[in-house]
Amino acid sequence: MVSNPLTRNIDMSRGPMDIAAYEGADGYKSLKTIAAGMSPQDVLQQVKDSGLKGRGGAGFPTGLKWSFVPMGENTPTEKYLVVNADEMEPGTFKDRLLLEGDPHLLIEGMIIAAFTIQASKAYIFLRGEYVVAERALNKAIAEAVSKAYLGKNIQGTGFDLDIVVHTSAGRYICGEETALLNALEGKRANPRAKPPFPQVSGLWGKPTIVNNVETICNLPGIIAWGVDWYHGLTRGSDHGTKLFGISGKVKTPGCWELPLGLPIRQLVEEYGGGMCAGLELRAFLPGGGSTDFMLPEHLDITLDYEEIAKAGSRLATGTMIILDNKTCPVGMIGNLMKFFAHESCGFCTPCRDGLPWVDSIFRELEDGKGSQKDIQILHEHVDYLGPGRTFCALAPGATAPLGSGLKYFEEDFQQHITDKCCPYR
């Protein structure tokens, strides 16, 4: 049985499979399964049963998200599926692999998702810098149209779907799903108030689901090979495989599809090849720039959403950033704070004014002008910018590495103040 459903067709030494090769590798098989007699409710139930959780960062159960879309008579006939391909989380490089490596897998998954909520129009919200992915997707869409996998009455199901690739014009905040919808509508990408949630009132006020690229790429396997097969993939408590990545000073940084539930140690030592010569592992962010630091003592925790949450962090995107013992943790957090301050959309005050304040304190620490009062102000901001204090999740995301960093690297912060310089320089 297939053990790597997300990457089985990917070979980056060549271009992505064209539609003939993809069909030859059981591609678009799930649509034939659906055409043979599955209703949207059947598909929804199968996705719910699979236990698939969103791979964009929040880890929300996909089937549950879809179940909020109004279905049946007397509900809006226009609905939308939007794929979030706006990969911009610092240290995250997984969706690029899927988009460039196997665009037909994404398209097949999109057809399944759109069929389930009966949306006849879908947009891929692609970051503008992903030009290789843009070309690959547009070519794959044209091929899928020519083979009647897209368009009118797909595979005799009576279901119609058109897919449009929307290339974005930048800004990290567009990854927030309601900001993304505003950007797609041609507005400034400020997040929207929730409720109403997009499933009820999303793109142009119509029911909309927004799913991450990797989430969607899980769907063809779930439908074609079933829930039992999917449940057989994991080694832990959460289901399926996941793309995991490592960046930073390890011997072989990269991105791999692995079962959920492997120990973090295996990812770092076996796949990442361990630390570069002369360096030790100091800490790591397990899933991109918006996650809490974890320490070497956490290496035996498994790569599961719940297990990592128990250790006070989040699996989030699954792309790990390694901090070694010769890189300044204060500098690293400072880099992240500069990023978040720059990428604040400016809509709500705590985020717009708080993050630049935090950023400026890190610059003072770096220049040897920090004081004890500054550390206190940083601690206060972990609270003032935390969950529930701001309009969206951007600033709370920033407080994850900030709060955990203040806790784990207290000595380094103090040394910046007492030495009046960065001790790592």
Add this chain to the structure above:
Amino acid sequence: MSIKVIASTASTASKARQLSAEEIAEIEHEMTLYPDKKAVGLEALKIVQKHQGWVSDESLLAIAKFLDLSPAELEGVATFFNLVFRQPVGENVILFCDSVSCWIMGCEKMKSHIQNSLGIDYGETTEDGKFTLIPVPCLGDCDRAPVMMVGEELHRNLTPDSIDEIVKNVRNKQVN
């Protein structure tokens, strides 16, 4: 002191430039993909930028006029998105990743090298108009950090030498 108000209704129509036939054709194609004109506004900004290199006041007003959008609102959108350039840029825009993985892998040294060899900081253009340097959020290729894009080309595992090579190749290519 004079304040430049590009959104004033009296001045908009007269200041707008003429959109080219190509630009209009591409904008009209986008109108088939989105149900309303506001969404097309952002697409039109990108289309005009592709043809003109950047979005001048005259271009912005032309789009607003063509799509019957508020120039002020379109300006709000144009200035929100970092890949819409409201100032002239060089022939090649360098999108330099300075996010966390690239920082760990030494992107600050690479940036200093660009500053020294090309003589430009963020937001600046070389005197010959060939290169503009702009920072960009994480480019999503962190296992091959540090990285940057020059135009549509992504360059990985940067070193001072590879940066010199990239710059030389771009310059040679455009001479030939």
